[in-house]
Amino acid sequence: MIYKVSYVIIGGDRRGAVINQDHAPEIGAQVEIGDQLCEIVEVQELVPPMGDFAYLHVTCRPIAQPPADRQDA
């Protein structure tokens, strides 16, 4: 499955991002959007999957320090 993910950053300087990835985003995981490291706080299905693609909307918040186990979106 390929996950087409819309990331929206709460309180960040940037609006967010849209990225295809081969792993599902998980609450608590970290992603790098532009030069901003963020923590995922909410994941919701935007529309039902079609073919090999799932469509998700993720809310995340900026965090200061890059931890070791972050996911590169």
Next chain:
Amino acid sequence: MEITPAVLRTLDLFMGLSEEQLAVLAKIGRVSVFHRGDVVLRAGEQSINVYVVLKGQVEVVSELAENTTSLVILGAGQTFGEMSLLDAGPRSATIRCISAEATLLTFDGGELLRFWEQESRVGYRMIFNIARDLAFKLRIRNLTTSVPNEVMKL
């Protein structure tokens, strides 16, 4: 980076196409590499080329008067430039590379339109996929603009 049907299959622009159709499209597309700060296209330009991000990230920037606003970041798998292909209007935003490197797949818009004329099932499928992608972006916009600006800092 070699473009194969397997690579194209990971991009929703090509969802629903056969191996043979993907093989033809793989030959039509050109791979370009951009570096941080490079402008891929500029608002106001007249062009109908379509781009797909294969690797890295680009930023969509609105430059109205003296105000520069970041609209969204596009990462792997995302298509841009399709609006001008559909309506022949000027580019509505500037696209800038913001990762150390970004690999893009570029389709000459005229060549793509001619291919769609010849292979109408491919044209139908790809235009459907473009429409679906635009609907996805519109849903996101509806969701995010319903949240107060002071919260989202949009």
